[in-house]
Structure formats: structure tokens, C-alpha cells
Amino acid sequence: MKQTDFNERLHGIDALRAIAMILGIFLHATIAYKVDTLPTWPHDDVFTNKAFDFVYLLIHSFRMPLFFLIAGFFCRFLLLKIGEKEFIRHRWKRIVIPFGLSLIFILPFTIYPFLLYKNSDIYAGDWGGNFAASFKQLFQWNGMAHLWFLYYLIIYYFIIIVLRYISRLLRMDKLINSFYLFWRTINTGVQLLFIITVIVTAIILLNSQELFLSVDTGVIPGLLYLTFFGLFFWVGWMIHVNPKIFEHLKRMSWYLLIAGLLLSGFTFYLEFIFLPLKNESEYIILYKIIISFQVVLLVFGVIGVFLKYFKREIPFWRYISDASYWMYLLHLGLVAGLQIFCIQFKIPGILRFPFILFATLAITLISYKFWVRYTLIGAYLHGPRMRKSNVAKR
Numbered sequence: 174m175k176q177t178d179f180n181e182r183l184h185g186i187d188a189l190r191a192i193a194m195i196l197g198i199f200l201h202a203t204i205a206y207k208v209d210t211l212p213t214w215p216h217d218d219v220f221t222n223k224a225f226d227f228v229y230l231l232i233h234s235f236r237m238p239l240f241f242l243i244a245g246f247f248c249r250f251l252l253l254k255i256g257e258k259e260f261i262r263h264r265w266k267r268i269v270i271p272f273g274l275s276l277i278f279i280l281p282f283t284i285y286p287f288l289l290y291k292n293s294d295i296y297a298g299d300w301g302g303n304f305a306a307s308f309k310q311l312f313q314w315n316g317m318a319h320l321w322f323l324y325y326l327i328i329y330y331f332i333i334i335v336l337r338y339i340s341r342l343l344r345m346d347k348l349i350n351s352f353y354l355f356w357r358t359i360n361t362g363v364q365l366l367f368i369i370t371v372i373v374t375a376i377i378l379l380n381s382q383e384l385f386l387s388v389d390t391g392v393i394p395g396l397l398y399l400t401f402f403g404l405f406f407w408v409g410w411m412i413h414v415n416p417k418i419f420e421h422l423k424r425m426s427w428y429l430l431i432a433g434l435l436l437s438g439f440t441f442y443l444e445f446i447f448l449p450l451k452n453e454s455e456y457i458i459l460y461k462i463i464i465s466f467q468v469v470l471l472v473f474g475v476i477g478v479f480l481k482y483f484k485r486e487i488p489f490w491r492y493i494s495d496a497s498y499w500m501y502l503l504h505l506g507l508v509a510g511l512q513i514f515c516i517q518f519k520i521p522g523i524l525r526f527p528f529i530l531f532a533t534l535a536i537t538l539i540s541y542k543f544w545v546r547y548t549l550i551g552a553y554l555h556g557p558r559m560r561k562s563n564v565a566k567r
Contacts, residue, residue, distance in 0.1 A: 183250075185483035186243055188490045189476065193240040194497035197319070198504045198537075200232045202530045205512040209445070215290045215512040220522030226445065231437045234385065234464065235471035237322065238405040242472060244326055245409025248333060257337065264330050266553055272323040275502055284315045286509035316390035319505045328399065329406050353414050363421040366408055367469055375465035377401045384444060384457070385464055405472070419480055426477025433470030440464050495555045499545050500537035507533045 203225040210216045252260050288307035296303035317324060340349060356362065377397050378385065389398040412418045422429070443460045483490070511532055515525040545551045546558055 184486045184490075185480040186246060186476075187494050188483045188487075189479040190240070190243045190247075191490065191494040191497040192479075193236055193243065194501040195493070195534075196232050196236050197501055198508065198533055199530065200229060200236065201319075201505060201508045202512075202526060202533065203229045205516075205529075206526055213287055213291060215286070215509055215516065217512065217516055217522075217525065219516070219519075220525055223445065225526070227437075227441045230385075230441055230444070231434075231471075233387075234437065234440075234468050235433070235475065237388075237402060238468055239472045239475060240322065241325070241329075241402045241405040242409035242412070242476070244329070245406035246413045247409075248330065248406070249410045249413040252333075257334065261334065264327075267555075268323055268326055268330070270553055271498075271502070272320060272327065275320050275323070276317070279502055279506075280318060280320060281311050283318045283506040283509075284311060286506055286513055288315070290509070290513055318390060319501070321388055321390045321394075325394065325399070325402055328394075329403060332403075356411065357415045357417075359415075360417075362411075362415045363418045363425075363473075366411060366418065367473065370404060370408055370469045371465050373404050374401070374468055375462050377404075378461040378465060379458065384460060419476075422473055422477035423480045424477075426474055426481050428474075429470050430474030430478055433467055433474050436463060436467035436470060440467055495546065495551075495558065496538060496541045498554045499541045499550070500534070503537050503540065504533050507536055 204211055205215045205217045206221050206225040207216075207229055208221050208223050209226055251263060255263060285307060288310050289303055292303050292307055292310075296306065340346060359365075377400055381397050386398060386401055389395045440460065440463055443456070443463070508529060511529040512525075514520075515529065520528060541551075545554070547560060551558055
């Protein structure tokens with residue numbers, strides 16, 4: 174493969190990683206306005222609509238699988254590019270340290286609005302008492318909130334390093350390289366990956382008590398969650414082994430994406446209209462099998478579309494890609510706090526969602542520009558960046 178072709182693909186995948194992060198902000202902004210409430214999350218009784226339920230289910234079904242697929246792709250890319258020791262140092266700086274510092278400085282700010290909302294019935298109207306009680310509860314374990322994805326990445330990186338060590342110890346390198354050589358030569362890689370991913374996803378969902386996996390923010394994550402997101406991490410790794418798969422995804426991109434969107438509408442119908450009337454095991458099984466296809470179609474389709482249209486580095490998307498990490502780390506407490514603000518101060522219902530979304534995007538982007546991009550924080554999140562004036566002087 175030509176280096177220019179590979180670089181084009183990297184631009185598309187990097188832009189897609191940013192989109193996956195920002196879609197998380199959009200997703201969380203919808204939750205207060207869903208008809209089907211989420212436990213512990215602020216819920217706005219004045220303004221709800223099933224359109225938000227559909228958007229939530231659509232984004233939730235593919236966003237994190239897509240993110241972990243991209244993470245698996247870049248994991249192998251970095252390992253081959255900079256070597257194992259440098260990879261460990263790189264991931265320690267970009268993932269482990271931000272994760273640890275976010276647990277200390279960002280997580281309390283994130284959890285606090287949820288505790289205020291949880292305690293609002295107990296301290297009805299007594300905001301002073303609510304503020305004090307919620308602050309005390311910050312010193313209890315409340316889960317990792319949205320930081321769980323960094324925790325999972327650390328686990329997957331650790332597993333990769335351990336497996337590479339074991340393969341060297343057992344002298345399996347030749348066998349693995351032979352398999353990779355075979356994988357690069359076959360022309361049905363995308364079909365095989367599609368079938369394997371759908372089957373394993375269906376098996377995982379059929380063994381879950383949930384209709385679709387949400388998240389597990391505990392210290393010891395559930396095996397099903399680790400396996401589910403680890404599956405897509407592995408798919409990303411295997412795509413890097415055989416990047417010709419990208420060409421197949423580009424050619425089939427709109428077919429895959431449209432099929433995934435159509436299935437999204439069907440699964441929404443099943444969950445909100447049909448299943449409540451026919452809550453029987455055979456229908457639940459059918460739903461989970463269909464949504465397994467939906468997830469993989471959407472993930473593969475979105476990748477194909479981005480590869481088709483993002484063929485070069487665009488300064489705007491480069492900036493958004495840099496900013497998206499910080500935006501995602503900071504956003505959740507802002508979203509929940511603004512949702513509570515809209516409820517308490519009776520902002521007109523139709524304005525609430527756009528106000529929360531744009532206010533969160535504005536605050537996170539402004540804070541990134543002035544307090545993160547050219548600071549030590551930015552150096553840890555995405556590497557050092559120079560101001561244009563400094564570049565011009567050079």
C-alpha cells in the first residue's frame with residue numbers, strides 16, 4: 174500500500190475518533206428529554222419526546238463500539254511505529270496520567286450535579302442542605318462516570334502487552350506473523366470480520382440481562398462489557414493488519430450505513446411499541462439478534478463514509494480532533510448541571526436541548542483554547558502544540 178493512501182485513511186479515522194467523542198456530548202444532552210428515563214439521571218417532566226429516545230438508541234448502539242475499533246487500529250499502528258517500550262511511555266502519558274488526574278479533579282465536578290438531583294426530593298427547596306449533603310457524598314465511591322472508557326483502554330493495552338510478552342516467551346512470533354501474512358492476502362476479510370463480529374455480539378447480548386449493554390463504571394468491570402468492547406478493539410487491530418478492508422468499506426459505505434439506519438428504526442419500533450406488548454423471550458431474542466446486525470452495519474458504514482470523504486487533513490478537523498479529548502472529559506458535569514438549571518429556572522421546553530448542547534460545546538471549546546491547547550495539559554492529552562505566531566517566527 175502507498176504511504177499517501179495510508180495517510181489519507183489515517184486522516185479519516187482520526188476525524189472519526191473526534192466525532193465519536195463529540196457524539197458522546199450530543200448523546201448525554203438527550204437523556205433528560207427521553208420518555209424512557211435513566212436511573213439517577215436528571216429527567217425533565219415538562220419537555221420529553223420519543224425522538225430523543227430514538228436518537229439516544231441510535232448513537233448509543235454504535236458510538237463506543239466504533240471508538241474501541243478505532244482504538245484497536247491505532248494501538249497496533251503505534252506499536253509498530255514507535256516500538257513497545259515507547260508505546261508504553263506514550264500511553265502512560267496520554268491515557269493513564271489523564272485518567273488518574275481526571276479521577277481527582279474532573280470526576281467530583283461530574284458527579285456533583287447528579288447527587289444534587291438525586292437528593293432534590295429529600296431536600297425539596299432546601300438547596301443549602303442539598304449542597305452540603307451532596308458534597309459529603311462526593312467522598313463515597315460513585316463509580317467512574319464517563320471516565321470508564323479510559324479504564325477499559327488501559328485494561329486492553331495491558332492485555333496486549335502481556336500477550337506480546339507471552340508470545341515471545343513461547344516463541345510464537347513466526348506463527349503469528351504467518352497468520353497475519355495469510356490475513357493480508359485474503360480478499361474476504363471484511364466479510365469474515367462482519368460475520369464474526371455479528372455472531373459474537375449476538376452471543377454477548379443474548380447472555381446479558383439488558384436489551385443492549387449500557388456501561389459498567391465499577392472497578393471490576395463485568396466480563397460481558399469487557400468482551401463486547403474488546404471485540405471491537407480486536408476488529409480494529411485486525412483491520413490494521415489488512416488495511417485493504419478499508420477499500421471494501423469505502424465501496425459499500427452507503428449500503429452499510431443505510432441498512433444500519435433502517436434496522437435502527439426497526440429496533441426502535443420493537444423496543445418501544447412491540448416488546449412492551451409482547452414481552453416474551455422469543456421476541457427478546459429476535460430483538461438482540463437484529464440489533465447485533467444494526468451495531469456492526471452502523472460501525473462499518475460510518476467508517477466507510479468517513480474514509481470516502483475525508484481524504485486529506487483539514488485544519489478544522491485537526492483542531493476538533495485535538496480538542497475532542499478535553500471536551501469529552503469535561504462535558505458530563507456541565508450537561509447534567511445545565512439540565513438541572515433548565516428545570517429549576519423553567520427555560521422554555523423547546524429551547525432546553527439546543528441551549529444545553531451549544532452551551533456545553535462552547536464552554537468546553539473555549540476552555541480548551543485558552544487553558545488547555547498550549548499548556549502542559551494539552552501536551553499530555555495530544556502532544557505539544559505551537560501558536561501560529563511562534564511557528565511563523567521560526
